[in-house]
Amino acid sequence: MFQGLIYSTISALAFASMAILVKLGYAAGLDGAVMMQYRFTYAALILVPILYFKDRSLLRISWSNLWKCAFIGLVIYGLQTTCFVRGLAYIPASTAALILYIYPVAVALMSAVLLKAKITRLTAVALALIMFGSCLVFYDAFLKKAETIGLLYAVGAMVFFSIYLVVMQVVLKKMRPLTATLYIIIFAAISFNLTGEPAAWLTQTPESLTIGMALGLFPGVIAVTFLFMSVEKIGSAYTSIFSSIEPVATLAAAALFLDEHVVLLQIGGVAFIILGITLPNIHALIIRKRVVSQPEGSLQG
Template identity: 25%
Template sequence: MKYILSVFLGAVSYGILSTIVVKAYGQGYTLGEVVGTQLLTGFLLAWGLAWFTKWKENRKAMAQAGDPNPTVATAAALTWKHRLMLMAAGMPTAITGLVYYHSLRYIPASLAIILLFQFTWIGVLIQAASQRKRPNGVMIITLIVLFGGTLLAAGVLEQGTGGFNLMGILFGLLAAVSYSLFILFSGKAVPEANPVYRSAWMLTGGLVLVFVLFPPTYLFNGEIVSQLMMFGFLLGLFGAFIPPILFAVGVPHIGGGMSSILGASELPVAVMLSSLVLNEHVSALQWGGVILVLLGVALPELYKFKQRPQARTLSYK
């Protein structure tokens, strides 16, 4: 149960971000300032945890070997090639933050998170294209359910398409593509490394990219000591630090399928907060669309769960 709760809380943390970003925009802060301070906070917290982890490994090595100056293989095992690979794998998450947060300037947060969740079917198409395999019947039904739920949740059936900002829609979909690529690359980048060090180096890569695109002048002109520090800390804590740790704790114990289902809790949390905190209108039909999207995310795993008893019965025969 604690591992299920861990993954659930990690997803809930992600669901908080869009509301904080809209509030930061309301105070006049820019995209570069918001994303830069988020990644800077995550960078500092992640490397603080990495240092603490290394200190614990040193103490454990001292206790086991009795050597007053032990060397720790886990940290040293990451060569510069590995570190650069992890930094490169972390850059798509920075790009996701940039385009997703930029979409919030044009469209409501409740719509932006729905567009981001299109990574579910985009990821399926990318995987199918890379493996040159057609999606099976269950996956096709899943894509139809996801698409129908998206139309309802976005309010297309109620409002039509005339009221939507095309620039916001474009950036929202780009965020979904970028997030799909992040999932694809991050899982293949030095998977044998300690998750703490992996997270720290991936955040380093994202931070470097954002600082190149948006030079952090706010670190030197005094802007960082304003409310920007508070927004950056909250975004870094709930977006770049807490979820990776909670996922690293829970996912290995409950599996990727259940993790995907629990990870979808980000969607209703984001929509609910946009309604309660930002006073965005979310109709009953849109909530029905959100439920359909969640069903679409869960459908493949529900199908697998249904097939397991049949497989066990056949094996007994």
């Protein structure tokens, strides 16, 4: 459980950089599709040599798994990313993040219905704390005038991301996480290069290069890789709970890089989110400690 917590936290922190980088990209005059074109292409270019030198067998994939990755990268992940980036063009980053972070509830419900995963009382309490904390963190998002189309894009991003996490849990049963990550990123790169502007590669500036490389490294390679590793260790439901550290990181980054004002109510929301994240992990550690400390004879029927 603890290892899954670490993986999902790293992933969440890396994903949190995406909204900030996209906002900076829009401010620099970059198109959303072009930014994602850079993001996934650079991510693939970074990841391929890493896997090659780490373990060449990670580059091998069966045809059936290749088709699964193609579907996830071209369709599910492509739609989720497109919705989120387009939403950021119309609404504040805080509003988009708040809507996206309804996904832990959606993932838990989808896992219960489709994967027969059990939603315990502790999981329900953790989800409630996280949702309440997110509302406090981004309370002012509801007070801002937001365009309807931007809100719809954000809701679409939440739905597709929830589907993405649940589908990943099924796919990962027979795939190595890094292999799946690589091919999903490659197919996402193909998708955005076809729908974006291929000529943009010929007109890159130092600023667009920096933003593109950052998008490829942080919310690309680091975020997706550790997300897969977390789902493999602890499943999609717990990953979605632990990954909820992301709005905390988004809040801090927005205050630091976008000059967004942070108030006491938002800090209180951060406390609720952290509580919701730590409760399941503390409970798991207590149970594990009891099992380990239980006399060997008492385990026999």
